[in-house]
Structures are given as C-alpha cells and as structure tokens.
Amino acid sequence: MxxxxxxxxxxxxxxxxxxxxxxxxxxxxxxEPLYRLNINRDFGYGAGADIRGLFTLRIVGPEDLASVSYFIDDQLMTEVDESPFTYQFNTSQYPFGSHDLTAVVTNTSGKKFTTPARHMNFVSPEEEAAGMKNIVGPIILLLVGIMVVVGLAQFAVMRKRNPNGVAPGTQRNYGYAGGSICKHCGRPTPRHIWGFNIAIGKFDRCENCGKWSVMQAASYEILRAAEISEQTTESNNPNFNEKTDEEKLRELVDKSKYV
Ligand SMILES: [Zn+2]
CATH class of the missing domain: 1.20.5 (Single alpha-helices involved in coiled-coils or other helix-helix interfaces)
Incomplete structure (x- = not known):
C-alpha cells in the first residue's frame, strides 16, 4: 500500500x-487576452480574493488605450478616457459578498476588448477580523513554538553542561559571546549566545550558581585571574561551592518548620 x-x-x-x-x-x-484587469490595494485588507477598503483598478496590456469602462457585475462603475485610465473605488460603496469585476477596453483603433472577469469577495469587517485571525494566529503559534523549543534547548544544555558546576580553577573556553564575572558568586562564567542583549550587557545565567544578572564581557586576563582565584578561595573555604539541590531542599524544609 x-x-x-x-x-x-x-x-x-x-x-x-x-x-x-x-x-x-x-x-x-x-x-491570450490582450488586456487584463489589475486590482491594487491602496488602503485596507486583502487576502486572496477577499478584499475590503480602497482599491485602484488598472489595465495591464498594450498602451494604445482610448477609453476604459469598468464594470461590477455587468453594471457600469465608471468610464475613463484619460491616461492613466485608472479608477479608485471603495468596497464599502457596494454590498458585501462576491462580485465580478471586468473592464471593456477601447483601443486607439476603435477595437473593443473585454478583460477576463476577476471574482472578488468584498468582506465585512467581521469577516476581515476573522481572516486576520487566520493569518496572525499561525504566526503567533509559530513564535510560541520557537520560544518553547529554544527554552527546552536551553534547559537541556544547562542540565548537561552543569550537573554540579564547573570545578573551581578550571580554565574555560568562553566561546563566541565571551565570559564574565558573576555578580552573585564572583566566579567566571561564559556568556551565552541566547542571553538577552540589553544596552549595558547581556542578561544571562551564571553556570556556577544559576543566578541571572547583567553580564559585561570581561577580558581574558580578568577571567583567567578569576579562575585561579577560584582555586585559592575554595582551598580556604570548603563551603565555597554552591549548595546542592538536596541541601537547598533540606534548608527550605527546615525554614518551613518555623513558619
Ligand atoms: Zn554565579
């Protein structure tokens, strides 16, 4: 099958x-038809054949025009005998629903041509709103989808890269966005491409303590010095490392006893 x-x-x-x-x-x-009728939107809404607002009718084809009569459902809209032979109209001048637009073109040698009918649907404001929802809805959905995927990817990367934090003193590769010194724990951390760029730096997450702060890119020397000082700080202070999740949870439970 x-x-x-x-x-x-x-x-x-x-x-x-x-x-x-x-x-x-x-x-x-x-x-092939010699002349075609073009419908250009000047102001308003247009989605395929659904239109609402101000439009200009125009003839496309040989330029030997003498006069053009525009018709809506075989009813004369106007006759134009001056260049550029266009006609501007508003869909609100006509009832909502489907209409056939045609033009009868007379060329300079007196020959008449009828353009193929354009089947249009003059929509009501309600239909326009519904149509807009159809256009905007999927775009919003797509954006939300992208945000969810990016969020999940960040989460996965952070969990993978930072199960217990980088060992103090490790010389790191800070990558494309450079590194910074965390304001919370004072340890060097890479800045991420996905961090939020704001005027004074990147709003980013520290890979050591997991806290968010605005990070300015630090020079290589400063970062290296911070890496080395991590080592000495740790040897002096065994509690240097951030608490593990288990410890945090226990602390939280302890605190809640007194509430
Ligand atoms: Zn930190």
Missing amino acids: KARNAFLNSLLMVLILLVLIFSPVLAQTSE
Whole structure:
C-alpha cells in the first residue's frame, strides 16, 4: 500500500512537471487576452480574493488605450478616457459578498476588448477580523513554538553542561559571546549566545550558581585571574561551592518548620 502510494506520488510529480514544462507552449497556441484587469490595494485588507477598503483598478496590456469602462457585475462603475485610465473605488460603496469585476477596453483603433472577469469577495469587517485571525494566529503559534523549543534547548544544555558546576580553577573556553564575572558568586562564567542583549550587557545565567544578572564581557586576563582565584578561595573555604539541590531542599524544609 505504501509502495503504491509512493509510486502514485512520483507519477503525479512527473505529470505536474510535464504540465509546467509544456504550459507556456500551450498558452501560446491558445488566444491570450490582450488586456487584463489589475486590482491594487491602496488602503485596507486583502487576502486572496477577499478584499475590503480602497482599491485602484488598472489595465495591464498594450498602451494604445482610448477609453476604459469598468464594470461590477455587468453594471457600469465608471468610464475613463484619460491616461492613466485608472479608477479608485471603495468596497464599502457596494454590498458585501462576491462580485465580478471586468473592464471593456477601447483601443486607439476603435477595437473593443473585454478583460477576463476577476471574482472578488468584498468582506465585512467581521469577516476581515476573522481572516486576520487566520493569518496572525499561525504566526503567533509559530513564535510560541520557537520560544518553547529554544527554552527546552536551553534547559537541556544547562542540565548537561552543569550537573554540579564547573570545578573551581578550571580554565574555560568562553566561546563566541565571551565570559564574565558573576555578580552573585564572583566566579567566571561564559556568556551565552541566547542571553538577552540589553544596552549595558547581556542578561544571562551564571553556570556556577544559576543566578541571572547583567553580564559585561570581561577580558581574558580578568577571567583567567578569576579562575585561579577560584582555586585559592575554595582551598580556604570548603563551603565555597554552591549548595546542592538536596541541601537547598533540606534548608527550605527546615525554614518551613518555623513558619
Ligand atoms: Zn554565579
């Protein structure tokens, strides 16, 4: 069944390709309309055939125009006999719903042509709002999705990279965004590409203590000195390392006893 579907799919692809390749040839043999009616949005809403607002009708084709009559549902909108032969209208001048727009073009040699009808749908403000939701909704969903993925990735990276913190004194590679000295624990930490850039630095998370602060990139010398001083600080102070999660939890439980 699956193999058959794959076969049908590839057959369809080949057919589409053939149509695409030969359609210009076919188009040349059939009689193409000389003039086409263009509908340009000046102000308002447009999504496919759904439109609402101010639009300009324009003729595309040979420039030997003498006059153009614009029609909506076979009813004359206006007749224009001056260049650029355009007509501006507002959809609110007509009832909501579907309308066929056409133009009858008279060229300088007196020949008349009718443009192919453009099927438009003049939408109400309510329909426009619903349509906008259809456009904006998926974009918001996509953004939220990206934020969730980035958040999860950050979480995964931090857990992987920092199970118990980097050993004091380790010479680190601070990477692309450089390193900084944490204001909370005083230890050097890499700045992350995903940190929030604000005017005075990066709002970023310390890999040692996990606290957030604004970090300015520190020079290599300062970072190296901080790495070395970590070592001495630790040898002097056995409690230098941040408490483990278990210790934190125990502390919290202890505190809650007195509440
Ligand atoms: Zn820190």
